[in-house]
Amino acid sequence: MKNKIAFISEHASPLASLGGTDSGGQNVYVAELAKQLAQKGYDIDIFTRREDAETEQIIRLCKDVRVILVDAGPAEIIPKEDIFPYMPQFRAQMESFIEQEGIQYQLIHANFWMSGLVAMELKQRMEIPFVITFHALGYIRKIFQKENDRFPDERVDIEKEIIKHADAIIAECPQDKEDLIKLYGAEESKVPIIACGFNPADFYPIHKQTARALLNIGDDEKVILQLGRIVPRKGIDNVIKALSKLNLAQKAYKLIVVGGEKEEKQGYQEIDRLKDLVSNLQLEKYVNFVGRKQRDLLKYYYSAADVFVTTPWYEPFGITPLEAMSCGTPVIGANVGGIKYSVLDGKTGFLVPPSDPYALANKIRVLFDQPELAKKMGDFAQKYVRKFKWCHIADQVNHLYKNVLHEKLVENPLGPLKAAFIEAAATFENSAKAIAKDIFNAGAIMSNAILSGRKILVCGNGGSAAESQHFTAELVGRFEVSYRRGLPALSLNADTSILTAWANDFGYDDVFARQVDAYGQRGDVLFCLSTSGQSDNILKAINMAEQKGLITICLLGKDGGMAAKHSQHNIIVPSQSTQRIQELHLHIVHQLCTIIEQGVVAEEDLEKPVKPLNLPFARMRVNDQLTYLNSSQKYKGYGS
Numbered sequence: 264m265k266n267k268i269a270f271i272s273e274h275a276s277p278l279a280s281l282g283g284t285d286s287g288g289q290n291v292y293v294a295e296l297a298k299q300l301a302q303k304g305y306d307i308d309i310f311t312r313r314e315d316a317e318t319e320q321i322i323r324l325c326k327d328v329r330v331i332l333v334d335a336g337p338a339e340i341i342p343k344e345d346i347f348p349y350m351p352q353f354r355a356q357m358e359s360f361i362e363q364e365g366i367q368y369q370l371i372h373a374n375f376w377m378s379g380l381v382a383m384e385l386k387q388r389m390e391i392p393f394v395i396t397f398h399a400l401g402y403i404r405k406i407f408q409k410e411n412d413r414f415p416d417e418r419v420d421i422e423k424e425i426i427k428h429a430d431a432i433i434a435e436c437p438q439d440k441e442d443l444i445k446l447y448g449a450e451e452s453k454v455p456i457i458a459c460g461f462n463p464a465d466f467y468p469i470h471k472q473t474a475r476a477l478l479n480i481g482d483d484e485k486v487i488l489q490l491g492r493i494v495p496r497k498g499i500d501n502v503i504k505a506l507s508k509l510n511l512a513q514k515a516y517k518l519i520v521v522g523g524e525k526e527e528k529q530g531y532q533e534i535d536r537l538k539d540l541v542s543n544l545q546l547e548k549y550v551n552f553v554g555r556k557q558r559d560l561l562k563y564y565y566s567a568a569d570v571f572v573t574t575p576w577y578e579p580f581g582i583t584p585l586e587a588m589s590c591g592t593p594v595i596g597a598n599v600g601g602i603k604y605s606v607l608d609g610k611t612g613f614l615v616p617p618s619d620p621y622a623l624a625n626k627i628r629v630l631f632d633q634p635e636l637a638k639k640m641g642d643f644a645q646k647y648v649r650k651f652k653w654c655h656i657a658d659q660v661n662h663l664y665k666n667v668l669h670e671k672l673v674e675n676p677l678g679p680l681k682a683a684f685i686e687a688a689a690t691f692e693n694s695a696k697a698i699a700k701d702i703f704n705a706g707a708i709m710s711n712a713i714l715s716g717r718k719i720l721v722c723g724n725g726g727s728a729a730e731s732q733h734f735t736a737e738l739v740g741r742f743e744v745s746y747r748r749g750l751p752a753l754s755l756n757a758d759t760s761i762l763t764a765w766a767n768d769f770g771y772d773d774v775f776a777r778q779v780d781a782y783g784q785r786g787d788v789l790f791c792l793s794t795s796g797q798s799d800n801i802l803k804a805i806n807m808a809e810q811k812g813l814i815t816i817c818l819l820g821k822d823g824g825m826a827a828k829h830s831q832h833n834i835i836v837p838s839q840s841t842q843r844i845q846e847l848h849l850h851i852v853h854q855l856c857t858i859i860e861q862g863v864v865a866e867e868d869l870e871k872p873v874k875p876l877n878l879p880f881a882r883m884r885v886n887d888q889l890t891y892l893n894s895s896q897k898y899k900g901y902g903s
């Protein structure tokens with residue numbers, strides 16, 4: 264069984280791109296980590312606040328990763344500082360989604376303190392362990408932002424509470440770990456250091472001349488790149504001031520500032536402030552604010568630059584230095600937080616004190632005066648940075664999840680068993696609400712087909728093959744009515760000689776289609792079982808049935824897959840879990856047997872008639888039954 268993980272990232276949606284005021288490293292972290300963990304066998308749902316009214320609630324990011332939009336507060340972009348009051352609604356909505364879908368998550372991975380609050384509450388209510396990556400700590404932010412910090416005053420206390428209850432707290436660098444222990448009293452053994460990562464498929468060196476040609480940058484220019492969110496704490500003013508300390512007459516210096524979004528008020532104000540600074544220092548000729556750029560363009564900027572600079576006041580981790588290094592560009596970074604961990608001073612670039620334009624200008628000068636040294640550092644950076652590839656980071660997170668889950672298992676060995684029962688019960692309950700009518704419809708069609716002298720062909724793979732045979736055995740044999748005739752049903756996955764011969768000689772995809780061709784007649788029913796609705800042999804069987812005039816009915820799960828699109832009638836179990844779907848399939852097969860058997864018994868003149876269940880209803884012809892079901896009269900039977 265796949266482990267199901269719920270990510271919570273209340274303000275940073277993995278769907279958002281880099282560069283706006285409220286989108287940055289955390290968006291990338293959540294998206295990349297989820298994708299990598301899915302490749303390691305996890306099923307991941309990422310819960311994030313809905314920011315527009317139009318988008319559907321569930322968006323698939325990739326196979327096994329879904330983004331779930333949670334209604335909490337207005338369906339519009341709001342700054343993260345203003346989200347806190349909506350968190351109770353967020354928690355309630357998330358909880359009701361989990362209950363509705365009948366999902367049993369093994370673990371929650373919260374991102375940022377407000378998500379941590381939700382995770383802490385869900386742990387108490389649903390007994391799910393949680394891991395948290397804070398991405399930033401309120402205590403540190405307060406030190407630097409002072410009265411400009413608009414987060415609620417409770418933040419630090421809530422963070423302390425989260426730390427007490429979390430099963431593990433991911434520190435992104437040694438400084439982060441030290442802060443968590445010293446300032447928040449975290450237990451050292453619960454704080455592994457796992458850095459942020461980068462994706463080498465997005466960030467790799469492009470030949471400098473090519474990159475520059477694409478971006479309209481002259482070959483002779485000395486390019487300093489600043490890239491990322493445009494907010495005061497990123498210290499972009501420091502970079503501009505450093506530029507003014509360089510001998511601008513000597514070299515063709517150019518500072519390119521990537522990031523910022525005009526319509527976002529906070530970002531716009533900071534850009535205005537920076538632009539004023541540029542004009543006060545008379546640097547207009549030397550500074551280009553190029554705005555926010557698509558993620559796939561960033562590698563060209565990194566590759567075109569001679570040096571990447573980033574001198575924030577503080578930085579919990581900072582992904583941009585990794586991206587720059589991966590493009591073979593040396594980095595000059597502030598000697599703070601994650602930057603002093605990811606940038607090796609004197610090897611992959613330099614570390615300088617934050618808010619010290621002279622120190623920054625000195626190091627820029629060193630790199631520009633010694634191009635061989637800059638090249639050596641860039642080359643080394645590109646090799647060194649590989650250890651931060653997302654796949655390696657995800658290995659460490661995977662290891663952490665396993666430890667947390669193992670500890671939970673030791674504490675409560677029956678936990679997973681109980682959880683599976685609870686999940687199954689929820690799937691049964693949800694199915695009663697969602698698909699009772701579809702089941703009835705399918706049963707009625709099959710009983711009518713049999714009454715008209717037709718037969719049922721059934722097929723499925725693996726567990727579904729077993730259910731297929733189970734179904735035909737009940738119909739050919741007897742189910743609840745002991746005196747009825749055998750009903751014509753044939754399982755297409757039961758004859759191993761046909762299966763092996765056709766699969767061996769022609770391939771597996773047509774093993775069922777071939778038999779539909781051989782046995783199927785107009786008016787017969789093809790009944791397919793598939794949890795995914797994506798098995799090729801099932802799709803081909805449906806196609807053959809269509810050509811031959813059979814009625815097609817599919818018993819499916821998940822989103823119904825391609826089968827749901829091509830088959831005439833569907834019963835789709837509302838669950839994402841193959842096992843739970845199969846368990847429901849067995850139950851539905853039994854229900855179908857009841858409906859078919861009752862339908863046939865009620866209609867045929869039998870020697871030993873007994874009053875079958877729902878007799879008046881079962882005696883109706885299928886069309887009348889369906890009209891009855893859809894009429895205003897209240898049907899008192901199952902699932903009404």
Ligand SMILES: O=C(CO)[C@@H](O)[C@H](O)[C@H](O)[C@H](O)COP(=O)(O)O
Pocket residue numbers: 724725726727728792793794795796797798801841842845
């Ligand atoms: O029983 C199980 C899983 O619980 C398996 O045997 C499973 O049925 C097989 O993987 C099938 O090949 C899956 O096919 P499908 O349900 O996606 O059409």
Ligand SMILES: [Zn+2]
Pocket residue numbers: 726842845
């Ligand atoms: Zn199974």
